[in-house]
Amino acid sequence: MRHPLKNETVLITGAGSGIGRLMALGAARRGASIVIWDLDAAAGEAVRDEIRATGARAESLAVDVSDREPVSAAAAATGPVDVVVNNAGVVTGKRLMDASDEAIERTFRVNVMALYWVTRAFLGGMIERRHGTVVTVSSAAGLVGVAKQTDYSASKFAALGFAESLRVEMAKDNTGVNSLAVCPYYIDTGMFEGVATKFPLLLPILKQDHVATRVLDSIEAGRKQLIMPRAVHALAPARILPVPVFDKLANFLGVNNTMDHFVGRAGKVPRH
Template structure:
């Protein structure tokens, strides 16, 4: 484990914070005493979450930012100021076969899920390193640990997100910056983004609830963890690659991993505005 970041009194920025897991992370961090900054390409969604947080007396602000736009990111970072925790959460998925996805959709997946990691992290990392503390969180996916059918662009982008965080961690440790990194690799989360996905063994590979994942991510930030994989069985999937290819393929068939997207009807977004309970 690395050096954790206490959320009480910290400034936490979450990209894609207007919906889904990002919204839950924003609300949860506010409850723990953080000043929360929400970046979302949907101004109304970000402002709605900001207002939810302010309604309970906590600090929050929202900025409409397209994280794929380098100049927009730089400008928004100046307006935001220093942060203690950066959560790279914004993400999109097409859920289509390679030959069915449009070129524009594939490019958008890579721009949001991969390139934005560089632009947003670069905007805040220097300040963290100068202050000698902070945490950079990257929300990757179980799809970043083992490739899944009908997700060639999404899986590739999440493999890249995992590698980005791992390499960044090595760099920060070598430079003795005191900045921690956390990569989060959950199985499917019940946000609406993956509506229609099916799991053959729900007790082993369940569809996760966003509030549960958010709580575990916030706990991991404070504990200084390096990696969070949910559920734990997902840790075993990459290990299966040491088996002969035919055996690996058969096990993936038994687990039903490559059939999860057969009835996919999801979208990029979530149930923003639902009661949080």
């Protein structure tokens, strides 16, 4: 079931920067109307203006997607959309006992609960029209636990479960709505400067524009799952292996490196 983006309305959360911005620009080039939701009003408006300068259509709203009431109000103001990209996310990058209660709670509100609030706000209309795609950006950290990112990894496991459960539900109910789960490996988002490591990664750091393009291609192709790069697919079936073997495989792929394994980390951790 292909889903060309031309003449579609695409809503992207966290689209004021990073991959969200690149997906917004890319979808606009493919002929879509773009709706930007970002907590940072100025950032969202800047991307809106960047898109409008190309002659494409774009709107922007400042929305805290972790809170159900603002999401409901923003959805009413936005109207029907054809594609929802749940892209907004946060990461603490701290040991479980070092992270504050407030930071942990926000991780789950933004990375998990927002999936429910945003998707539910538009899913009814998609089902009624028998047309739509919900994209959920999880992570390779949603395939294997990552040290010093316990809350982040757990939230991304939940995000992957959300996307997969939604896919099955939509298919069984024959709604015509697709659910795409996205699980990228480390991305050069500005979180790390130089991306130098204390020990080598087997896989390359993904470029933001590459990830954005692959997500848009996957929406149009009607794909159900996008794991990047392909070698990371080995992590899912490897769960049947004994734990020591599984952990060695994860170490080999470099997926469960901690934040400490990167040098030159930037001070600001961006939403992605």
